[in-house]
Every structure is written in structure tokens, then in C-alpha cells.
Amino acid sequence: xxxxxxxxxxxxxGEIVFCEVKSRRSDRFGSAAEAVDWRKQRRIRSLAAQWxxxxxxxxxxxxxxxxxxxxxxxxxxxxF
Numbered sequence: 510x511x512x513x514x515x516x517x518x519x520x521x522x523g524e525i526v527f528c529e530v531k532s533r534r535s536d537r538f539g540s541a542a543e544a545v546d547w548r549k550q551r552r553i554r555s556l557a558a559q560w561x562x563x564x565x566x567x568x569x570x571x572x573x574x575x576x577x578x579x580x581x582x583x584x585x586x587x588x589f
Contacts, residue, residue, distance in 0.1 A: 541576035
């Protein structure tokens with residue numbers, strides 16, 4: 510896709526879910542979720558719109574963030 514890549518695109522509970530995955534060894538320099546700032550969110554939204562146009566899929570859309578810190582995994586549903 511022009512402009513980047515989408516980490517995960519899923520169909521869950523009747524929604525198209527675009528999930529950004531971020532990992533960190535620790536949160537010493539900030540959490541993995543903090544790396545998904547407004548610029549990254551804007552890019553993901555743009556890529557999602559491209560994907561939707563190309564695929565012809567329709568439906569409710571949700572943006573999640575999955576974080577991996579060390580061995581801990583957390584999913585923030587509807588993160589933005």
C-alpha cells in the first residue's frame with residue numbers, strides 16, 4: 510500500500526478492526542501505546558481508507574492498538 514503498511518486487519522464481532530502492534534523491551538522510555546501518536550493515527554486512518562477502497566469491504570470500523578512490553582501483552586480496543 511502506498512504510504513506504509515497495516516499491521517493487522519481483522520473481522521471481529523461485525524466490525525473491521527485495524528490493529529497497530531507496538532513492542533518495547535520495557536517502558537523506561539515511554540509506553541508502546543504512546544508511540545501511536547496523532548501522526549501515526551492519521552497515517553493508519555489513511556491506510557485503512559485505502560484498504561477499504563481496494564477491498565470493497567463495508568462495515569463498522571474500529572482502530573485498536575496491541576502493545577507488547579517485555580512479555581506482557583495488552584490490547585486497547587477502540588484506541589482512536
